[in-house]
Structures are given as structure tokens and as C-alpha cells.
Amino acid sequence: MKLISRINQFPPLTDEERMVVDNVRKLCQDKLAPRAAKYDQTQEFPWENIKDINELGLNGIFIPEAYGGAGLSYAAYLSCVKEMAKACAATGLIWATNFHASKPIVDNGTDEQKARLLPIVLKGGIVAACITEPGAGSNATGMKTRLTPDGDDVIIDGSKIFITNGDVADLMLVYGKWSELGDGKNAMTAIMMEKNTPGMTVIRKEDKMGMRASSTCALAFEGCRVPRANLLCAPGEGLKMLLDLLNKSRPSVAAHALGIAECAFEDAVAYVNERKQGGRNVIDYQGVQFMLADMATDLAMCNAWLWYVTNLIEREGWNIGVEASMAKMRASDLAMRITTDAVQLHGGYGYCKDYRVERLMRDAKVTQIYEGTNQIHRQEIGRSFIAR
Ligand SMILES: Cc1cc2nc3c(=O)[nH]c(=O)nc-3n(C[C@H](O)[C@H](O)[C@H](O)COP(=O)(O)OP(=O)(O)OC[C@H]3O[C@@H](n4cnc5c(N)ncnc54)[C@H](O)[C@@H]3O)c2cc1C
Numbered sequence: 001m002k003l004i005s006r007i008n009q010f011p012p013l014t015d016e017e018r019m020v021v022d023n024v025r026k027l028c029q030d031k032l033a034p035r036a037a038k039y040d041q042t043q044e045f046p047w048e049n050i051k052d053i054n055e056l057g058l059n060g061i062f063i064p065e066a067y068g069g070a071g072l073s074y075a076a077y078l079s080c081v082k083e084m085a086k087a088c089a090a091t092g093l094i095w096a097t098n099f100h101a102s103k104p105i106v107d108n109g110t111d112e113q114k115a116r117l118l119p120i121v122l123k124g125g126i127v128a129a130c131i132t133e134p135g136a137g138s139n140a141t142g143m144k145t146r147l148t149p150d151g152d153d154v155i156i157d158g159s160k161i162f163i164t165n166g167d168v169a170d171l172m173l174v175y176g177k178w179s180e181l182g183d184g185k186n187a188m189t190a191i192m193m194e195k196n197t198p199g200m201t202v203i204r205k206e207d208k209m210g211m212r213a214s215s216t217c218a219l220a221f222e223g224c225r226v227p228r229a230n231l232l233c234a235p236g237e238g239l240k241m242l243l244d245l246l247n248k249s250r251p252s253v254a255a256h257a258l259g260i261a262e263c264a265f266e267d268a269v270a271y272v273n274e275r276k277q278g279g280r281n282v283i284d285y286q287g288v289q290f291m292l293a294d295m296a297t298d299l300a301m302c303n304a305w306l307w308y309v310t311n312l313i314e315r316e317g318w319n320i321g322v323e324a325s326m327a328k329m330r331a332s333d334l335a336m337r338i339t340t341d342a343v344q345l346h347g348g349y350g351y352c353k354d355y356r357v358e359r360l361m362r363d364a365k366v367t368q369i370y371e372g373t374n375q376i377h378r379q380e381i382g383r384s385f386i387a388r
Contacts, residue, residue: 061077105192
């Protein structure tokens with residue numbers, strides 16, 4: 001499809017990065033896409049996909065060369081997320097979470113922490129970011145998890161919910177409040193916790209509507225002893241780190257959502273070109289053409305905005321909160337609309353599991369919810385215009 005292949009020329013990539021993205025696309029088409037329905041149905045963690053991703057060394061994309069990675073651009077990372085989301089959104093979510101949760105080591109870690117922790121990620125480790133709590137979702141600053149200093153260690157006590165990769169992570173980025181600083185947002189602090197730390201238990205694994213092969217867990221931390229050397233920021237400086245992290249993860253959610261949307265659009269176009277009603281191909285009806293026109297135009301515009309934001313980051317750094325929110329909000333709303341329209345264009349078959357659009361519609365929904373619900377993003381974008 002000319003439009004989609006042109007859209008995929010948007011990202012500002014080097015020749016080497018284009019080759020990497022082509023290899024990822026091939027892996028996704030050959031291996032991840034054919035397995036996606038089975039993983040969605042069984043809700044098993046897609047270890048085969050993770051093994052294939054690690055054989056290509058894909059965690060190395062976001063690890064600097066100085067630490068053994070390939071150190072590719074953010075645009076290259078986003079292009080790979082989009083390809084994975086197109087093939088198996090759940091696997092894309094697992095890999096994107098590796099990026100979100102390990103990027104603070106790259107950006108905030110000391111040389112010693114990078115040398116010690118990044119090799120775990122580089123060799124294919126899975127990483128989780130533990131922020132949300134039973135009483136602190138949209139308002140993450142209300143978190144209650146305590147980080148209590150104890151000699152050379154820090155003790156973690158608290159509970160987290162909806163943690164992607166929570167039951168399989170080799171490393172966990174845990175946010176909590178530094179006990180000596182009280183309960184305000186100025187007490188927020190981040191620390192890395194390694195696998196098998198005594199005191200951490202998986203309380204439950206959610207049975208989800210979509211992204212079913214990615215695990216989403218409620219976790220309890222009871223007296224988890226972690227070396228103080230794993231603190232990623234000074235006590236009380238976690239909020240800034242969290243906002244930085246969200247700036248980086250929002251364009252990633254946008255890329256992920258656009259991958260799902262693009263897949264649904266392609267499936268819809270293929271179906272209406274084949275399906276006949278009243279002696280004509282369904283695509284010959286103007287009502288159907290108008291739907292495709294809106295889907296294609298919004299897809300192109302949203303992609304253009306994503307790559308605009310990526311360019312902005314290259315030029316001006318990460319202070320792009322409003323633009324990142326706009327990308328996340330619009331791309332996820334679009335993914336929901338395009339997948340819903342793709343189901344509609346498949347008629348009754350769209351409602352049946354034999355056709356991929358049924359899964360895509362379920363997968364798309366959460367992109368409007370996580371990394372800040374779209375209500376929160378609308379609020380943040382709107383607030384930015386207050387003059388005082
Ligand atoms: C599949 C999945 C994976 C996830 N992965 C992770 C992860 O890896 N790590 C992690 O830490 N978290 C993760 N989350 C959690 C996710 O980020 C939260 O679910 C999200 O931030 C919303 O929080 P909440 O669920 O508590 O909803 P709530 O905050 O309780 O919101 C409920 C409703 O109220 C609305 N609302 C709340 N406050 C406002 C407001 N101020 N103005 C207007 N409307 C408002 C919301 O928009 C929403 O519609 C994941 C969630 C899911 C479903």
C-alpha cells in the first residue's frame with residue numbers, strides 16, 4: 001500500500017537504522033504476527049517472541065555503545081515499537097516497557113550503575129516500571145510505597161498494581177517515598193531492584209481485555225532489602241525523573257497505537273476490496289470510501305506529528321511534555337477509532353475471532369488508559385494555555 005510505505009519513510013533514520021528496522025519488520029512479519037492469535041487466546045507470556053527479539057539483540061537499540069549497545073536514535077526505537085505493535089501488540093508492550101524502565105539507568109545512573117545494571121538488559125533481560133498503586137493511578141504523586149534507609153541498604157514496603165512484566169522482570173524500577181522526607185511529592189525517589197529480592201510477591205496476574213500475552217501484575221513489597229547503591233536519584237528527586245520518563249514513554253505509546261491502527265487499516269482495505277455485496281465490491285460504495293478516506297488521512301497526520309515530535313526531541317531535548325501528550329492522546333484515540341471502524345467494515349465477521357481486527361480493537365483500548373489516561377492528557381494540554 002503506497003500510503004503506508006510512504007508513511008514509513010517519515011522517520012528521520014540513518015541507512016544503518018533503516019536496515020535494523022527492516023530486519024525487525026521481517027522478524028515481526030515472519031514470526032511474531034503468525035503467533036499473535038495463539039498468545040492472545042492462551043494469555044501465555046510470549047517467551048518464543050522474546051527469544052527471537054533477543055537473538056536480534058534488540059534491547060541493545062536503546063543502550064549506549066559505551067555499554068555494549070547499538071545506541072540507535074529514539075526515532076529508530078519508535079519505528080521498531082511500531083513494527084512490533086503491528087505484528088503482536090502485547091510483545092510490543094513488553095519490549096517498550098524494557099525501554100521505559102531501563103532508560104532512567106541510561107539517563108540518570110552513575111557509571112558504576114550503568115556498568116553493573118545495563119549488561120542485564122543488554123543480554124535480553126526484562127524490565128518493569130513500578131509506579132501505579134491501588135490508591136495512586138492518575139495521581140501518581142499520591143503513592144504510599146516507603147523507601148526507608150537502613151545502613152548501606154534501602155528497605156522497600158508497599159504495593160503496586162497493573163505492573164507490566166511484573167512477574168517476569170529481571171530488573172524493576174520502583175518508585176516510592178523516602179521515609180525521612182515525609183509523604184509529599186518532594187519525597188518521591190526511584191530505585192532499581194533485582195530479580196529474586198526476598199519480600200517481593202506477585203499477588204495476582206490480571207485477566208485482560210487485550211494485550212493478553214503481556215503480563216500485568218499486582219505486586220507486594222514487604223521489607224525488600226536493596227543496596228543503597230541502586231538509588232537512581234538523590235532522595236526526594238524522583239518526581240522530576242518520573243516526568244522525564246513520561247516524556248519519553250508517551251511518544252512510544254503513540255508509536256505503539258499507530259502500529260495497531262495501521263494494521264487494522266490494512267486489514268480493512270484488503271477486506272472491502274474482496275467482499276462483495278449487491279453485485280459490487282464493498283469498496284465501490286461511497287459510504288465505505290468516505291470511511292477509508294478519514295482513516296487514512298488521520299493516520300497520515302498522526303504519524304507526521306509523531307515524527308515532528310521526534311525531530312523536536314533531537315533538536316531541543318526532552319522538554320516536550322505538551323507535544324508528547326498530544327501525540328499519545330491523538331494516536332491512541334485514533335487507534336481506537338480505526339480499529340472500531342475496521343471491525344465495522346468487516347461486518348459480522350469483524351465481530352468474530354477468525355479476523356484479526358477483533359483482537360486489534362481490544363488491544364487498542366488500553367492505549368487510551370495507560371501512561372496517563374487521555375482525560376489527564378487533555379487536562380495537561382489545556383492547562384498549558386493558562387496565562388498566569
Ligand atoms: C494493561 C496495563 C498496563 C499497565 N502497565 C503499567 C506499568 O507497567 N507500570 C505502572 O506503574 N502502571 C501501569 N499501568 C497503570 C496505568 O498507568 C493506570 O491504569 C493509569 O494511569 C490510570 O490509573 P487508574 O487505573 O488508577 O485510574 P484512575 O486514576 O482511578 O482513573 C479512573 C477514571 O477517572 C479519570 N480521572 C482520574 N483523575 C482525573 C482527573 N484529574 N481529571 C479527569 N479525569 C480523571 C480517569 O481518566 C479514568 O477515566 C498499566 C495499566 C494497564 C491497564
